Amino acid sequence: MDKKPAGKSEPPGKRINAKRLAEDLDVSISTISRAFNKDAVIAPETRSKVLDYADRLGYRPNPYAQSLITQKSRIVGIIVSHLENPFYPEALRGLGEALREAGWHVMLFTVPSGETPDDILPLAISYQPEFVIVMAVTVSSRAQEVAERAGTKLIYFNRRDPDSSTFFVICDNAHGGGMIADHFIDTGCRRLAYIAGFQNASTTLDRWRGFRDRCIARGVSDVWREEGFSFSYEAGYRAAIRLMKRHPSPDAVFCASDIIALGCIEALRTEFGLRVPEDVSVAGLDNIEMAAWPSHSLTTYSQPLDRMIEATVKLIEEISIGAESETVAWQIKGDIIVRKSTRPPPGGKRSEVVPDSPA
Amino acid sequence: MDKKPAGKSEPPGKRINAKRLAEDLDVSISTISRAFNKDAVIAPETRSKVLDYADRLGYRPNPYAQSLITQKSRIVGIIVSHLENPFYPEALRGLGEALREAGWHVMLFTVPSGETPDDILPLAISYQPEFVIVMAVTVSSRAQEVAERAGTKLIYFNRRDPDSSTFFVICDNAHGGGMIADHFIDTGCRRLAYIAGFQNASTTLDRWRGFRDRCIARGVSDVWREEGFSFSYEAGYRAAIRLMKRHPSPDAVFCASDIIALGCIEALRTEFGLRVPEDVSVAGLDNIEMAAWPSHSLTTYSQPLDRMIEATVKLIEEISIGAESETVAWQIKGDIIVRKSTRPPPGGKRSEVVPDSPA
DNA sequence: ACGATTGCTGCAAACGATTGCAGTCCATTT
DNA sequence: AAATGGACTGCAATCGTTTGCAGCAATCGT
Numbered sequence A, B: 001m002d003k004k005p006a007g008k009s010e011p012p013g014k015r016i017n018a019k020r021l022a023e024d025l026d027v028s029i030s031t032i033s034r035a036f037n038k039d040a041v042i043a044p045e046t047r048s049k050v051l052d053y054a055d056r057l058g059y060r061p062n063p064y065a066q067s068l069i070t071q072k073s074r075i076v077g078i079i080v081s082h083l084e085n086p087f088y089p090e091a092l093r094g095l096g097e098a099l100r101e102a103g104w105h106v107m108l109f110t111v112p113s114g115e116t117p118d119d120i121l122p123l124a125i126s127y128q129p130e131f132v133i134v135m136a137v138t139v140s141s142r143a144q145e146v147a148e149r150a151g152t153k154l155i156y157f158n159r160r161d162p163d164s165s166t167f168f169v170i171c172d173n174a175h176g177g178g179m180i181a182d183h184f185i186d187t188g189c190r191r192l193a194y195i196a197g198f199q200n201a202s203t204t205l206d207r208w209r210g211f212r213d214r215c216i217a218r219g220v221s222d223v224w225r226e227e228g229f230s231f232s233y234e235a236g237y238r239a240a241i242r243l244m245k246r247h248p249s250p251d252a253v254f255c256a257s258d259i260i261a262l263g264c265i266e267a268l269r270t271e272f273g274l275r276v277p278e279d280v281s282v283a284g285l286d287n288i289e290m291a292a293w294p295s296h297s298l299t300t301y302s303q304p305l306d307r308m309i310e311a312t313v314k315l316i317e318e319i320s321i322g323a324e325s326e327t328v329a330w331q332i333k334g335d336i337i338v339r340k341s342t343r344p345p346p347g348g349k350r351s352e353v354v355p356d357s358p359a
Numbered sequence C: 001a002c003g004a005t006t007g008c009t010g011c012a013a014a015c016g017a018t019t020g021c022a023g024t025c026c027a028t029t030t
Numbered sequence D: 001a002a003a004t005g006g007a008c009t010g011c012a013a014t015c016g017t018t019t020g021c022a023g024c025a026a027t028c029g030t
Helices: A018-025 A029-036 A044-057 A063-070 A087-101 A117-126 A142-149 A173-186 A202-217 A233-246 A258-272 A305-320 B018-025 B029-036 B044-057 B063-070 B087-101 B117-126 B142-149 B173-186 B202-217 B233-246 B258-272 B305-320
Strands: A075-080 A105-110 A131-135 A153-157 A167-171 A192-195 A223-226 A252-255 A281-283 A300-302 A329-332 A335-337 B075-080 B105-110 B131-135 B153-157 B167-171 B192-195 B223-226 B252-255 B281-283 B300-302 B329-332 B335-337
Touching (some): A018 A029, A018 A044, A029 A044, A063 B063, A075 A087, A075 A117, A087 A105, A087 A131, A087 A305, A087 B105, A105 A117, A105 B105, A117 A131, A117 A142, A131 A305, A142 A153, A167 A173, A167 A305, A173 A202, A173 A252, A173 A281, A173 A335, A192 A233, A202 A223, A223 A233, A233 A258, A252 A258, B018 B029, B029 B044, B075 B087, B075 B117, B087 B305, B105 B117, B131 B305, B153 B305, B167 B173, B173 B202, B173 B252, B173 B281, B173 B300, B173 B335, B192 B233, B202 B223, B223 B233, B233 B252, B252 B258, B258 B281
Parallel strands (some): A075 A105, A075 A131, A131 A153, A167 A329, A192 A223, A252 A281, B075 B105, B075 B131, B131 B153, B167 B329, B192 B223, B192 B252
Antiparallel strands (some): B300 B335
């Protein structure tokens, strides 16, 4: 075919391996290996000679052979079930980059709509990743057992499992719920409602708990809960309609996620002709990028994604070098971000400056 | 040593391998291997004996050893550069599932903001995937060479490279531009504008070409082009502002992507007090899920994602079995979807329900 | 000056599979 | 009865690394 004699010498059509380098440079295969191994004993000039030549040839150690011999794959599997919730692409991007920077390879597994993360786990495990991060709201407790048998560590991201001792990293959802409750009450709202997400998700539960507890603590007992059944725009839209039928005229709605909140707002506007925030305040939780768009300008509680990612990578690194880390779990606080979907606080301050809308 | 009779359960703490099975079942390692290899010669009862026992022990052939010996990884790498454009998560999810169904493992590589897909390619290649799908708008032509040298096939998704002979799968962007132009002109718009994305992206170019050519063909010569420099909400917002300064009062704007269109609409509304579609029609291209939300209700041209994914997997399968497929490229037509961000057509019909037109 | 130490390198045995080739067993043909 | 063939199975080489151990030269301590 169109095979050019590239540069100096492209002798055989074989894939270049350590042996080839070794012969060309007149050293042993061991030396090649050591040149690439950060803390191996090797003369500096030998190392750079090898590395330079390797670079010229485009050689990199074969990771399969490496995995085979070292019994480590440096692979992290990520199972993600709801990419339609923008929170997940954002998290995925950050996590992917952070992990790669730390020298891990990321293998991705999305969960088909009909299935659960549990169904995908065996498949994920078959590639013997050292870790599997589950970025999904619902997983059975059996997952932990399956993973353990395969020697894979499980880490939950944005989810905790009360029953098991699995590692997890989440934001302080109860705190978030509480902050939103405070904000509602501070701005004079008294007829409050919550729109839930997946019924058994820890995120749904914790956010509700934090919200309701704070309301009660502050003497507001009129708190309605409407099920959303999932974390999506449509879920929010439909739940809002049901909410209005069963619990007319709330003056503030806290939604279990931003994307639910956006659906909810839309329903309130188009189905009931309500103005947000004049007639009803709506807040979410996540602080996805979209929430800051002027057209939405959603008040929300931000998940501290950067710190959550940082914690996850740190956790992985620690476990990986065998440090039986005591901090088996991370729960990180976020901040409330007040925008225009809720009534302004007495002082009139908002967290962010956003362009004014036309009258 | 500590060799327990191969009784029922879990003897030593070692990872189970073919050798272990072979000893327990009193066959050779070859036989174990053959039991798992679909079209290897082996007595049916021997196979099921092996498979049953393997299942009991939770054994699966070590993929690293397999890859090493067969020189095939069954891995497809996906490089994705702009997850903030919702089109990509949607595509990613679909592709991931389709590939997995076809028996491939998906390795994900996101491109950090400062870098280009080219920077990531060597890393992606180091895991010797059989294919790398580049879901990104800009890649240099050198990429093809790098991949080839490593024996990895490159496939562009949603992008074509005029210079090289790389496989690619895209939608018919020029057709899309043309359909939007028709729609604008049919609904009485005459002062047209286009907001571009990345300047050198094939998608930007093809959509512009299709749009402008059709305009000219129909005798509308007042077509302005404003650079957007990227495919994002902010890009659309800012480009719209510039557009209005330099080319006042267009009556229709075609944006190079849905997400640009959403930003554009927002700018027109908040910065200039314009109504959409009464004062100006705005259309995008992609048909991301959000476009259908009532709050946006964006007229757009749908990328035939399902068929694009199907084509991609088919391409991979064909190349993989060595069929020197002639269809080195797929270009698939989509459909225009008329919603409420553009003036209604004379008949007053909109196609909120996607028209199911055959190819 | 001599043994001990240091600093580097090579040998060879793994890791866990696949697969061409040769061998065994049994049934069928001549 | 011997030869042929078919259906399986086992042997052993191989893929490309890592790493403990041994070897060897140069340097050091006394």
